[in-house]
Amino acid sequence: MTFKGYADPDYGAVLSPDDLPKKWYNIVPDLPEPLAPMLDSHTLKPVGPKQFERLFPKELVRQQFSKERWFDIPQEVWEAYRTLPRPTPLVRARRLEKFLGTPAKIFYKAEQFSPVGSMKPNTALAQAYYAKKQGLELAVSETGAGQWGSALAMSCARFQLKARIYMVRVSAQQKPGRKILMETYGAEVLESPSENTETGRKLLAENPNHPGSLGIAISEAIEDTLAQQEARYLLASAFNYALAHQTIMGLEAQKQFELMDLVPDMMCGCIGGGSNYSGFIYPFVREKLRGRIETEFVACEPTAVPSTTRGRFTYDYADAAEHTPLVKMYSIGHSTPNPPIHAGGLRFHGKAPSLSLLIHLGVVKSVAFPQTKVFEAAKMFAQTEGVIPAPESAHGLRYAIDEAIRCRKTGEKKVIAFNNCGHGLLDLSAYDEYNKGKLVDWEPPEIQLFEYLRK
Numbered sequence: 400m401t402f403k404g405y406a407d408p409d410y411g412a413v414l415s416p417d418d419l420p421k422k423w424y425n426i427v428p429d430l431p432e433p434l435a436p437m438l439d440s441h442t443l444k445p446v447g448p449k450q451f452e453r454l455f456p457k458e459l460v461r462q463q464f465s466k467e468r469w470f471d472i473p474q475e476v477w478e479a480y481r482t483l484p485r486p487t488p489l490v491r492a493r494r495l496e497k498f499l500g501t502p503a504k505i506f507y508k509a510e511q512f513s514p515v516g517s518m519k520p521n522t523a524l525a526q527a528y529y530a531k532k533q534g535l536e537l538a539v540s541e542t543g544a545g546q547w548g549s550a551l552a553m554s555c556a557r558f559q560l561k562a563r564i565y566m567v568r569v570s571a572q573q574k575p576g577r578k579i580l581m582e583t584y585g586a587e588v589l590e591s592p593s594e595n596t597e598t599g600r601k602l603l604a605e606n607p608n609h610p611g612s613l614g615i616a617i618s619e620a621i622e623d624t625l626a627q628q629e630a631r632y633l634l635a636s637a638f639n640y641a642l643a644h645q646t647i648m649g650l651e652a653q654k655q656f657e658l659m660d661l662v663p664d665m666m667c668g669c670i671g672g673g674s675n676y677s678g679f680i681y682p683f684v685r686e687k688l689r690g691r692i693e694t695e696f697v698a699c700e701p702t703a704v705p706s707t708t709r710g711r712f713t714y715d716y717a718d719a720a721e722h723t724p725l726v727k728m729y730s731i732g733h734s735t736p737n738p739p740i741h742a743g744g745l746r747f748h749g750k751a752p753s754l755s756l757l758i759h760l761g762v763v764k765s766v767a768f769p770q771t772k773v774f775e776a777a778k779m780f781a782q783t784e785g786v787i788p789a790p791e792s793a794h795g796l797r798y799a800i801d802e803a804i805r806c807r808k809t810g811e812k813k814v815i816a817f818n819n820c821g822h823g824l825l826d827l828s829a830y831d832e833y834n835k836g837k838l839v840d841w842e843p844p845e846i847q848l849f850e851y852l853r854k
């Protein structure tokens with residue numbers, strides 16, 4: 400063991416700042432099968448890096464298509480991580496264990512400590528940095544729950560880049576605090592669907608009260624980016640580079656478990672596009688694929704957006720208006736409506752291609768929960784550990800609790816780890832609904848699969 404830090408299996412582990420990793424891990428070369436290429440939706444031919452450079456900063460395009468296992472973290476980004484601060488602690492939830500009466504040990508990665516309250520700055524800082532370095536002026540993006548938007552707004556402020564963010568209308572109404580946060584960092588926030596794009600205007604003409612979705616907001620952000628030469632689109636999740644940047648969490652967690660002389664038996668977390676969960680587990684997945692550990696991996700999604708539990712592993716668009724290439728992933732179809740659950744960050748029809756492949760191959764398992772079960776877990780966590788989790792994070796927490804209860808029955812002393820990828824302090828209206836018994840479970844949507852998928 401060559402790193403410093405403090406570990407006590409009764410409480411968890413913290414690392415010294417010197418142990419903050421200097422590289423991100425890219426799982427692409429280690430996947431059991433190559434990733435299917437993205438396809439041009441007209442020609443059905445693979446799309447290459449050149450076609451992406453008008454939309455994304457060049458370095459991110461390079462990383463997206465790279466088969467290198469490690470990417471150097473630029474010094475400026477590493478320093479920005481230090482001030483978040485990173486490394487984040489790996490905490491043992493002993494009071495929760497006691498409450499559940501389980502012999503299992505439950506650990507969580509405490510990503511709620513970042514200034515915006517989630518893990519999103521892990522990639523937002525990197526993306527804003529690369530955009531600025533390329534001499535660009537404006538970052539355009541979308542946000543669901545507002546966690547990504549806040550992280551991007553903060554990161555753009557840090558690297559002096561303008562930011563314009565399309566926020567899913569239903570989330571903007573559920574979480575006005577997030578919009579204020581983004582504006583405080585200096586970003587321009589437009590509720591999506593908006594009057595600013597062709598896509599938005601068309602949808603508003605059909606339904607002036609359209610609730611929006613992540614797929615629609617992505618379409619608006621892409622359309623807007625393509626209309627401005629000095630703008631690029633910064634994407635929260637799903638793409639290989641966003642997942643790689645998030646591995647900072649898993650790389651830290653590996654050192655933290657090693658310091659405690661433990662190996663997690665099971666790691667769970669929530670999946671929206673798949674970035675936080677992939678970032679948490681991929682360094683461990685690498686070890687599992689090399690036959691060095693036997694950890695079980697469980698991805699958790701809402702029953703209202705059941706991409707991996709009821710969707711198909713096939714080609715689909717990543718956005719609602721069909722601007723993107725076709726991507727091979729788990730999807731419930733890009734035109735399937737997403738019920739307005741409170742975990743706005745999980746309202747996305749598709750999932751990251753690499754994570755989808757791992758689920759398809761059975762390396763990662765997936766499960767789904769209705770939101771009342773999720774909030775029940777979240778409240779248990781709040782009352783035992785004192786932490787109010789984001790509704791997204793609480794999906795992973797739900798599975799961790801269920802597994803700990805199973806251990807109570809079997810007597811197994813499993814080591815369980817979940818990613819507490821954000822706090823819910825700007826989601827209190829959702830907690831209020833739950834506390835008052837008003838929270839409802841949405842029926843799973845009727846899945847509308849894209850024509851191409853039926854061929």
Ligand SMILES: Cc1ncc(COP(=O)(O)O)c(C=O)c1O
Nearest residue numbers: 546636671672673674675744821
């Ligand atoms: C706190 C939080 N967790 C999870 C997610 C889901 O995204 P991903 O699956 O890419 O981590 C979001 C998305 O906005 C989020 O805000």
